[in-house]
Amino acid sequence: MTVFHLRAAGVSLVLDTRGTAARILHWGPGLGDHLPTEDPFVPAVPPSSIDVPLRLSLLPSLSEGWTGRPSLSAGEFRLIGAHSQDDNTVLVRHASADSTQEVTTELELSPQGVLRLRHRLANRGAGEIVLPCLDVLLPIPDEASELLDFTGLWSHERQPQRAPLRHGVWSRESRHGRPGHDDAFLMTAGEPGFGFRKGRVWAVHLAWSGDKRIWAERSALGYGVLGAGELLSPGQIGGEVRLAPGESYETPWLVAVFSDTGLDGLSDRLHPWIRAHSPARLPRPVVLNTWEAVYFDHDLGVLSDLADAAASVGVERFVLDDGWFAGRRDDKRALGDWYVDSSLWPEGLHPLIARVKKAGMDFGLWVEPEMISPDSALAAAHPDWILDGGTGPTWRRQRVLDLTKAHDYLLERLSALLTEYPIAFLKWDHNRDLLTSHSGRQTRALYRLLTSLRARFPHVEIESCASGGARIDLGILELVDRFWTSDTNDPLDRQSIQRWTGVLIPPEYLGGHLGAATAHVTGRTSALGLRLATALFGSAGIEWNLTAASESERLDIAAWITEHKRLRPLLHTGRVVRADSPDPAHLLHGVVAQDRTHAVFALVTLGTPRAALPPPIRLPGLDPDRLYTVRPIGVPPRTLQDAPPLWLAAGSATLTGRVLAEVGLPAPLLTPEQALLLELT
Template sequence: MTVFHLRAAGTSLVLDARGAAAVILHWGPDLGDADVEALADASVPAVPPSSIDTPLRLSLLPSLSEGWSGRPALAADGRFRLVGAHSQDDSMVVRSTSPDATQEVFTQLALSPEGVLRVRHRLENRGAADVLVPGLDVLLPLPPEASELLDFTGLWSHERQPQRAPLRHGVWSRESRHGRPGHDDAFLMMAGEPGFSFRKGRVWATHLAWSGDKRIWAERSALGYGVLGAGELLAPGEIRLAPGESYETPWLVAVFSDTGIDGLSDRLHPWIRSRSTVRLPRPVVLNTWEAVYFNHDLDVLSELVTAAAEVGVERFVLDDGWFTGRRDDKRALGDWTVDSEVWPDGLHPLISRVHEAGMDFGLWVEPEMISPSSRLADAHPSWILGAPADPAGSGPTWRWQRVLDLGDPAAYAYVRDRLTDLLTEYPIAFLKWDHNRDLLTPGTAHRQTRALYRLLAELRAAFPHVEIESCASGGARIDLGILDLVDRFWTSDTNDPLDRQSIQRWTGVLVPPEYLGGHLGAGAAHVTGRTSALGFRLATALFGSAGIEWSLTAAAPPERAAIADWIAEHQRLRPLLHSGTVVRADSADPAHLLHGVVAQDRTHAVFALVALGSPAAALPPPIRFPGLDPDRLYTVRPIGVPPRVVQDAPPAWLAAGAVTLSGRVLAQVGLPAPLLTPEQALLLEITTG
């Protein structure tokens, strides 16, 4: 055994596998061609008074029995002994065994060319008796300078709300018991130098690639060590391993950046894209929910199809209300056959009109749920997750529905077969896959999540042309565990552009924009009731996987013309928006945001200057554009719907219609900002030459 050194994209990982336990000596800035064995020899710490009599080192599987009094990796504490380690390409595998050799843990560590570190454990039962797994987590070391935390909370339609706090002695722990990540998902836990921002500071971040219950935490111990940790949150008795069986943890995805939060995205986005099966270009979508709700009438929908085609929509998605007995949200989930009363000829007439209009067709489903008032529940009450003899004992309903037990082989087969029937009978290109409630049934999240992954994988294999969107009452299931099985996320149920600016900004730190659905809603937002200008709504929905959630038949002709121009502009810019580097400027005034996408060769960029509220001063801060080549000349010009301003005269460069300056000047000095009124956005395109 030896000392291993993985290097990629400005990141180093050094692991000492020479002693009784494997130890990560360094995860962070690139160490170059360092003599890592000399580093390992020099890294043995002192022995302080009133402590164990040997140097305390934070191992891959730290435990109380080796002197670690922080949160252990394996909840059933026991000291595992290192018995082997080997490397292959950009990864390594470390093998550890329990003192009685009845349990073995294989730890896999992989560093991608983009600098993304992934770590997971596999626990194997080598004994003759069953083994209960109360929890098995991955821990990574955190240096002392990483003393400020940023993670997320939220609620329905207000996901990914950032929260900051200093990391003091003790544990800052975030746990999800929703059976899905939830609207309050910690999402991405960042620890960095005090005051780290989008463009500045060293930052270490972790995300658990898992769609069920989980915990993610940071800890600073009085013993001198800091850690970031995460793992699946298991209920007592949830995982029992028979002899010969194993349990594998979800991947912990970890990233280091020495250029602030944007540096995390600079590694995560290319890595995700390197694994992606998403087909580009991403079609512009019209979803019918906020247009017709449950009013499924062929004539009404046909008018909407015509209006959608006229403005350039490329995909028409029929939302909730198409299946047997589904006239409101209180019944019929599970009865996945087309309602013959509403659709006497099935969905064929509507799909034919969609195709004739030059669009493909998508359909809303919620396969993991069941309505107590449904034919399926009447026929198979035992398929309800956690269903006891007394139905009230399975917890309260949520949105008038319960959860279908996908761990039941018969229930699983039923859902798979009904979806297969639909996808076989109808030319469906897209499924909007919803999940509108928490499980609220202890000890079921692991089995339910694994069954969901298996179901999605089966359907993708059988229907590789069908794209799937992960929607969970909005953005309650956005994670890298499900990302390999879906093609799009519904970022949030709110289309209010003011809320969306923050939600999209922070969700996009982890997930590339082409995965994030962002739709143009009506003037009065469905969720908040807030009224927004059309230009602000269009600018907000331009970035990402664009779409419309609005009855276009009610839009005035000038609005439709503006929407058609917006779609054409999005289609023109789409190759850039869905492949470039996402950048976010730091601003001295929180009322003003600047974000954009810069082409990989830095010849083209699009930015949005957004006024969330009133500025702190009569003249807002200058617009400074990050991410450009400092030695190139760029021309900056406005595009899109002109925003509303209150000013006696615009800045000179904007009055001229364009300006040409070097990337260095645009980044360091910037341009005077126009005086946008609150809830307005100015779109700027930047080109070379």
């Protein structure tokens, strides 16, 4: 066979198919036009080992001498074919020794340098196959010796954690039936001390919304790997995946990225690839969601006044949250009964929607189709539709609806709502872990339901919400338009959550809302300027009873929405950049236009700075040879200083991108929990 060399955007993948198994010789920095030959890459044979050089294959196993975690626990596989579909896609086929099983591996390198891999195992024999696991592995070099992944809790998602990669396995497994608030999210291995702007890093993400595992391993044999796959449950009789003759199983895509410029370099590949692969519908409308404004207090008069207030400040989409359907007065009942409550809405939702449309906004609605309340009419009519028969504890006083059985009902009910009412947007919630061994089947049924609904109503946008940010992954992103990033609107928590979620997901897909002064989740009170600056950068919205806001607050909000709309073309198409601050009390992040003529940055103080004079504001990502004028915008932050820096007192400064990046501008003395917004032209 041959050696395949896939190249794009400074990344190379070298795949050798000349032996008995296909092997990745290199994944990482570009190697130029010269195609490596196999001979220089054959390792030595150490003492007390197998008597041939150990080579890590696409399906590493004990049969080839690999004593690390295997890709497939099913004996020896031999290479039977490989061919390129186009310049950047290769299909490789391996078969078991008895030819009863065949694994096809698809490798694809995008123009942005994003690598995707998946396996498909087919049963070619006469008997049934029980599949314990099928995972995708990629080699990483010795220098990738420090790990970064994520953990978290409800309303505190994507909290980073770092550790050395020593000998052994660092494995993260999710059994939530969704990625979960503690999702590992993006497992990154890199040079020790790598940051946002420095260091070589290799990262993987599993594009899957169900149970999964993702790991890094460094073997004493000399190899390091990153791997991931669907976590298949052994709890069912005979295993979760059983393949009859002729049937096949396909793994989720493993999305893999290399960068030689730190974590921002990962975003520089992932964001353009996601924008091309699953493009958002632009411009993203400014949203008002009613949840933290009225909760379950649904009243036409109250909601009409809220709609008028929203329209007066420039909101473009009004979303009615939980509490609109039959019998729903709190979170203890009625899930599954997706009919408008006639006692609350004798004329249906028509009067409210008419008010919303008259005010110039479109209308959205909250639903939670995957769940069922035990005392709902649906549960009484179809108790067999409750997943696992309703065993185990309830969660948030609800159970899980078996989507393999309820697909037609849900499609009919949602279609009826979307047909009767001019609904432009569904906030699709998912408020509990599944606690079941049927995660894979349920996840695939969800994908099928979303696919069916989008085919019928292609104009309707869908937001993925899962108790906030417990289901943010590239699998479901192909079927939704927006993520609810977290249930907290506290700007201090949001600064960290949005910063780290944004390494993988571009900002236009991430809902970020302006909340009330005292946050619903944390009880912390924050300045309006910090709240506005935090919500500016994503898919912006409001979660606040504006009828209770003061006149001056409404004026500031209206000005903020005007500014957001003006900056939206930049914020939702530009390049996201983040600085590595020497002081953890300071965060600096921004968005720079693709042609580098325009940028917006935020300097945020999370707490008390280490020194009386904070470090300069050094702005990354600019054209070093262009002149930029820097000026503050938005609500002025609170400072404690006898005199501001001279450039800020003058109202602006004009310097080259090189000076702004290397020397920077003196920072004002912001008090804790403040934000300074800067626009560069």
